[in-house]
Amino acid sequence: MAGELPFEKPLSDLREKIKTLETLAAGNGMDFSEEIARLEERCKQLEQEMYQELTPAQKMHVARHHQRPTTLDFIQAVFTDFIELHGDRLFADDLAIVGGLAKLNGVPVTVVGHQRGKDTRDNIARFFGSPHPEGFRKALRFMQQANKFNRPIITFIDTKGAYPGNTAEERGQSEAIARNLREMAGFGVPIICVVIGEGGSGGALALGVGNRVLMLENAIYSAISPNGAASILWKDASKADQAAEAMKITAKDLLAFEVIEDIVEEPQGGAHRDLAYTAEHLKAKLWSHLQELRAMTPEELKEDRYSKFRKIGKFQIAQQTRAEEQQTTQLQSAADESSEAAAAGGEASTEKAALPESAQV
Amino acid sequence: MQIKDLFTKKKYATVPSERPKRDIPEGLMNKCTRCGTIQYSKELEKNLKVCSSCGYHFRLSAWERIAMTLDEGQLTEYDTELVSEDPLGFPGYASKLEQQLAKNPNLREAVVTGEGTIGGLPVVVAVMSFDFFSGSMGSVVGEKITRAVEAALDKRLPLIIFSTSGGARMQESILSLMQMAKTSAALSKLHEAGGLFISVFTDPTMGGVSASFASLGDYNLAEPGALVGFAGRIVIEQTIRQKLPDNFQTAEFNLQHGQLDMVVHRNDMKHMLTKLLDMHTAGEGLSNGG
Numbered sequence: 001m002a003g004e005l006p007f008e009k010p011l012s013d014l015r016e017k018i019k020t021l022e023t024l025a026a027g028n029g030m031d032f033s034e035e036i037a038r039l040e041e042r043c044k045q046l047e048q049e050m051y052q053e054l055t056p057a058q059k060m061h062v063a064r065h066h067q068r069p070t071t072l073d074f075i076q077a078v079f080t081d082f083i084e085l086h087g088d089r090l091f092a093d094d095l096a097i098v099g100g101l102a103k104l105n106g107v108p109v110t111v112v113g114h115q116r117g118k119d120t121r122d123n124i125a126r127f128f129g130s131p132h133p134e135g136f137r138k139a140l141r142f143m144q145q146a147n148k149f150n151r152p153i154i155t156f157i158d159t160k161g162a163y164p165g166n167t168a169e170e171r172g173q174s175e176a177i178a179r180n181l182r183e184m185a186g187f188g189v190p191i192i193c194v195v196i197g198e199g200g201s202g203g204a205l206a207l208g209v210g211n212r213v214l215m216l217e218n219a220i221y222s223a224i225s226p227n228g229a230a231s232i233l234w235k236d237a238s239k240a241d242q243a244a245e246a247m248k249i250t251a252k253d254l255l256a257f258e259v260i261e262d263i264v265e266e267p268q269g270g271a272h273r274d275l276a277y278t279a280e281h282l283k284a285k286l287w288s289h290l291q292e293l294r295a296m297t298p299e300e301l302k303e304d305r306y307s308k309f310r311k312i313g314k315f316q317i318a319q320q321t322r323a324e325e326q327q328t329t330q331l332q333s334a335a336d337e338s339s340e341a342a343a344a345g346g347e348a349s350t351e352k353a354a355l356p357e358s359a360q361v
Numbered sequence: 362m363q364i365k366d367l368f369t370k371k372k373y374a375t376v377p378s379e380r381p382k383r384d385i386p387e388g389l390m391n392k393c394t395r396c397g398t399i400q401y402s403k404e405l406e407k408n409l410k411v412c413s414s415c416g417y418h419f420r421l422s423a424w425e426r427i428a429m430t431l432d433e434g435q436l437t438e439y440d441t442e443l444v445s446e447d448p449l450g451f452p453g454y455a456s457k458l459e460q461q462l463a464k465n466p467n468l469r470e471a472v473v474t475g476e477g478t479i480g481g482l483p484v485v486v487a488v489m490s491f492d493f494f495s496g497s498m499g500s501v502v503g504e505k506i507t508r509a510v511e512a513a514l515d516k517r518l519p520l521i522i523f524s525t526s527g528g529a530r531m532q533e534s535i536l537s538l539m540q541m542a543k544t545s546a547a548l549s550k551l552h553e554a555g556g557l558f559i560s561v562f563t564d565p566t567m568g569g570v571s572a573s574f575a576s577l578g579d580y581n582l583a584e585p586g587a588l589v590g591f592a593g594r595i596v597i598e599q600t601i602r603q604k605l606p607d608n609f610q611t612a613e614f615n616l617q618h619g620q621l622d623m624v625v626h627r628n629d630m631k632h633m634l635t636k637l638l639d640m641h642t643a644g645e646g647l648s649n650g651g
Contacts, residue, residue: 162572164592164600169610170618173591178576181545186553201529202541202572202591209542223529223538223569228596232531233453247534248449257448259535309546310507312539313500314448318469321441326466 003067003272007058011050014043051268054218056250057241060226062218063197067272069279070129071098071113071156074196077279078286079104079111087138091171094135095126096163099142104154105287110146112139112207113156116197130163133176136206140180143187152190152290155207160225162203177206184209185305188298192289194264194282195219195251196271211305212289213259215251216278217266221259222249259312262289393417395586409627418584418627420564422465423473423490426523430631431477431486438475440508445470445501447532454532461494468493470501471526474509476518480635482642485513487522491565496526498570499533503540506574510547510558519557519638524575528568541573548577557641559634562589562612562621580637581621583612584630589620 004012018039025032054062062068075082079102087093099112114131117123131139139155146153162173184191193210199221215221224232229247230239254260265281267274296304318325391402396415405412409429410419421429428434447454462469471493476485487509489496506522513520529537551558560578562571565588572591583589590610598605608614612624625633 162591164597166597166601166603166605166609169590169592169597172576172618172620174571174589175576175620177572177591178541178545178574181542181573182549182552182577185542185546185549201538202569205538205541209546221535221538223534224531229531229534246449246451247531249534254535257535259539306546306550309539309542312543313504313536314446314533315501315504316444316446318442318444322467322469329463 003065005058005061005065007061008050008269011043011046014039014046018043047268055245056220056247056253057226057244059218059250060198060220060240060244062270063220065270065272068197069271069275070118071115071158071196073275074156074194074279074282075102075111075113077275078283079109080106082111085142088134088141090137091134092132094132094138096129096131096159097135097139099139101151104152104283104290107152107290109152109154109290110142111154111156112142113196114159114204114207116158127163129159130161131159131203131206132163132165132168133171133173136162136176136180136203139207140176140183143184143191147187147189150189152192152293153187153210154286154290155191155193155210157193157195157199157204157207157221158197159200159203160198161200162206177202180206181209185309186302188301190290190293190296190301191305192286192293194286195221195260198225200225209305209309211293211301211308212261214262214264214282214285214289215254215260216264216271216282217251218270219251220244220249221251221254222247257312394419411627416585416626418564418586420491420525422468422492423488423523424467426488426563427473427477427486429627430488430523430634431479432481436473436475436477436486438473439512440474440505441469443470443501443505445499445533448500448536449532449534451532451534457494457532465490465493470494470505471496471498472502472505474505476512476516479521479631479638482635482638483518484638485509485516485518485520487520489523489525489563489570491525491527494530496524496570497528497530497537498526498540499530499537500540502530503537503543506540506544507547510544510551510574513556513558514547514551514554517556519559519641520551521559521561521634522574522578523561523563524566524570525563526566526568526570526575528570538569541569544574545577548574552577557638559637561625561630561634562587562615564588567591567593576620582623582625582630582633583615583621584627585612585624587612589615 018036021032021036082102083100085100096115098115102109102111114129115126116129117126143153191210193208193213195215197219201224226240226243226247227237230243231237251263255263262285264285267277271278388402390399391405392399393412395417398412398414400413410421427436445458468490472487472489474487487506510520558578559580560575562575562583566575567590571589588610589612594605594609615621616624
């Protein structure tokens with residue numbers, strides 16, 4: 001099967017077997033129909049088992065599939081009358097970001113998103129969907145325009161992250177991302193964001209401050225790519241699968257954390273198997289969320305967005321002050337130490353005494 | 362004896378000394394990280410932890426910075442009770458947090474927030490500490506910064522944030538990432554209300570902190586030599602396989618590329634902050650006609 005992922009191998013092996021039997025049957029005139037039917041049944045069963053609950057690492061591979069639909073695919077499939085716009089008016093037209101005007105069920109909206117390339121040449125032109133500052137500023141310009149003309153904004157998130165390079169740093173990568181976060185928070189129009197593939201780090205979030213954030217079923221979203229996390233934590237980027245499991249990157253996890261509001265269903269095997277199916281489901285979700293948001297005033301929309309992000313975060317409230325806590329731990333460790341010292345025949349205490357207190361300036 | 366033996370180095374056995382370096386008490390002297398000059402710790406403290414020889418600005422903990430920046434070093438601290446938890450059940454996070462707490466007796470997280478005065482003018486401040494978990498931003502850091510912004514907004518006080526951070530705290534993954542949006546959204550409110558925010562980058566400020574609140578100051582300042590940027594040097598070198606300039610991502614590099622208003626020596630920082638604050642309070646109460 002074209003574009004098969006490693007974990008899908010058993011399935012394609014089985015399909016291969018069926019095909020061999022079929023050609024054999026056709027060539028020899030032998031009857032394998034019973035055998036074939038049995039294998040096909042097994043194939044179906046395996047397919048169901050396999051795709052019913054993909055592991056986070058498997059979802060990561062589906063999300064990164066080279067045939068996975070991109071922002072432009074979804075714009076074409078979900079909207080009508082798309083007019084593409086270009087440039088940030090400051091420096092360049094970053095092709096890692098695409099956007100413009102379109103209609104959703106006849107309603108004019110601004111669409112903008114990260115754009116991965118379809119092949120190597122396209123990928124080089126689009127920096128593999130990793131924007132430079134001019135890309136984020138291009139997106140901001142489109143969104144400011146939407147805000148001016150009271151048009152809803154729909155963003156598509158699909159990037160491994162902002163472009164890591166000297167040119168990007170020179171032109172203020174941090175500032176460009178930060179400004180998008182602040183400006184998106186302040187817009188008085190509905191903003192719906194959809195993570196369609198990989199949502200990696202600040203480069204993803206720079207298009208992600210919406211009233212509603214949706215994710216496709218197999219999309220992933222995280223503070224750092226699983227590969228990056230693996231290389232930092234375990235000094236081994238090949239442990240990305242392991243990191244993917246630990247980092248809670250799936251749509252289901254993020255729904256539980258209330259980081260996203262809704263999940264868009266994908267066909268079995270992933271969005272690349274059936275773009276029309278995925279687009280239809282996405283369109284329905286976008287429309288229903290947009291209907292709700294269009295009923296709100298600009299002030300309500302801003303407040304809605306603020307309160308959504310304001311409440312994200314998990315922490316505890318300590319009962320003691322830090323000083324009290326220190327005291328208890330000190331007492332604790334003193335008690336531990338004295339008992340240890342007693343056990344070790346007083347060795348620990350002599351060691352300590354060798355370094356006079358006054359020496360620790 | 363052969364002639365080449367003349368050139369071989371003689372090998373000596375090293376006998377460990379009976380009294381290993383007990384003579385110089387630990388912490389009395391300090392070696393500069395950059396130029397290697399050895400100086401008295403007390404002298405270094407007096408010089409605000411700036412190397413007298415090369416001007417290297419040593420990294421400061423939050424409390425050291427508070428002591429040298431706020432009047433009388435006085436801070437009425439906010440939100441002291443917020444502590445991190447392990448929301449993802451991330452392998453090793455809980456024990457790493459405990460380590461960080463044990464190593465930093467005065468800190469509960471990578472940021473200290475509160476209010477005080479600078480040059481007699483009241484301010485809300487947030488001061489980050491790199492020694493706690495590399496200053497990484499998790500839920501608590503995001504929440505404390507957001508609450509500080511909200512306090513500045515409610516009390517109509519100027520806000521000053523001293524940043525230092527390695528970036529997002531990946532052990533909190535998506536929740537950590539969302540703190541970027543949360544803090545920036547709060548700053549959006551402050552911005553709209555006409556509130557003053559001065560951001561001071563200190564060494565190093567990278568990743569998610571640099572790409573959110575730290576870059577959103579009305580005035581962006583940095584200490585000399587501070588590393589400020591989004592992606593780290595190693596990541597960039599690995600991705601584009603290009604040699605980067607030596608001064609890459611330093612405060613001076615950022616100033617040159619228009620990302621900062623000024624680079625301010627630590628000795629002048631308090632004075633500069635006072636001057637900026639004064640620009641926003643002086644003349645208040647005067648009617649238009651004067």
